Amino acid sequence: MNVSNQNLDDMRNYSVPLDDDAQPAVDPYGLPYFHACLFASVLEDTITQHRILKESNNEMRLSKTMVDLKRLRALKYNVEQPAVTDELENVNPKKLDCIEYKLNKLEADRNYFGTVLTDTYLGLSLNNNYSALAEYVAYIVNRIEQKSLLIQDEAKNRALRRDLNRQYRQQRNHVKSVMYDTDVAIEHLKTQVEDAALNAEIRSRYVQNWQNARTEQHHQVIHDKEIAPTEAIEYYKQKSDHEQRVHTEVELLMTISVNETLQKVEAWMNKYDQDMEAIDLRIQITKNNHTNAYEKRINLEKTIQDHDELMKNWINFKDEREKARLYREKMNNAAVIVQAWWRGLLVRNQLGPYKPLPKKKGAPAGKKKNK
Known part of the structure; x- marks a missing residue:
């Protein structure tokens, strides 16, 4: 009654316009x-067709049941399920093409479509407006804009991470080169200090002991004895510097090679994930085909079993019929033999219907002789 009275009031308001002062607020989503x-x-009609389409797709319902088998089993035995706060919490980004996510997405879209149609139908039936449909449309538009912003932010963050990694590698190489140059400069300064000390020692020796020839001779002898170890020390020191330089360059080359190898390993791991996803999909398809073939084989075995049973029944029926026919034939032959024996006995003994007729009295003798 309330709905019908409201509809009558709407029709009156639609047919007879009110004054400017008495006009009610206009609903932007209202309809006559x-x-x-x-x-x-x-x-x-659309809701009915959607429900029929949803309920009649047995293949999709079977696939969805197979996917949600663990959850359905848990619900059957009253196992407490964790609360889902985010619909993307249990989604693996590396398996976005799997059949489970596709079925969940299809079911969620169908349920959402049915909810939108139902709420819009209720709004039109009760309030003569489609505000529910407008709210759902606005929600979808806002969500699409939010997702586009998230995609842009992700692209920016990915580019920023790539630039930071490149800057980090450049800075690390720069630090290594600066350390190497600094080590070379320190070694060069050490060599200069040693040379300066040696020159100062030689000059002081010549200045202080020039007047003493014997002391000069001793210093010369000392110098002659120390020159060979000094050269050997310098030779091994330069050799050590060369080895350190080669070690640094080899370490740099190994670092570059390791980075390239890690990039290749990451690429192969991505390829391995994609191949495993494709293999899992093929395994699922093969499993479904095997299940269908197994059910078909079971039905064929049942049909063959029924056919064998029918054939056995038919063979038994023919055997029983043949036995009955042979029995009737045997009994008929026996009866014919007995009847023939009995008739022959009657004929031989002249009994029954084969009994000879009595001779007529007074038959002429001449006639008998003629016979």
Whole structure:
């Protein structure tokens, strides 16, 4: 009654316009009663067709049941399920093409479509407006804009991470080269200090002991004895410097090679994940085909078993019929033999119907002789 009175009031308001001072607030999503009824009728048929489409797709329902088998088993035995706060919490980004996510997405889209149609139908039937449909459309538009912003942010963050990694590698190489140059400069300064000390020692020796020839001779002898070890020390020191330089360069080359190898390993790991996803999909398809073939084989075995049973029954029936025919034939032959024996006995003994007729009295003798 409330709905019908409201619809009558809407029709009166639509047919008879009010004054400017008495006009009510206009609903931006409101419709006239007739248009709302037509729209609701169309939505009612659409909801029915959607429900029929959803309930009649047995293959998808079977696949969804196989996917949710663990959860359904847990619900059957009253196992407490964790609360889902985010719909993307259990989604693996590396398995976005698997059949489970596709089925969940399809079911969620169908349920969402059915909810939108139902709420819009209720709004049109009760309030003569489609505000629920407008809210759902606005929600979808906002969500699409949010996702586009998230995609842009992800692309920016990915580019920023790539630039930071490149800057980090450049800075590390720069630090290594600066350390190497600094070590070379320190070694060069050490060599200069040693040379300067040696020159100062020689000059002081010549200045202080020039007047003493014997002391000069001793210093010369000392110098002659120390020159060979000094050269050997310098030779091994330069050799050590060369080895350190080669070690640094080899370490740099090994670092570059390791980075390239890690990039190749990452690429092969991505390829391995993709190949494993494809293999899992093929395994699932093969498993489904095997299940269908197994069910078909079971049905064929049942049909063959029924056919064998029918054939055995038919063979038994023919055997029983043949036995009955042979029995009737044997009994008939026996009866014929007995009847023939009995008739022959009657004929030989002249009994029954084969009994000879009595001779007529007074028959002429001449006639008998003629016979």
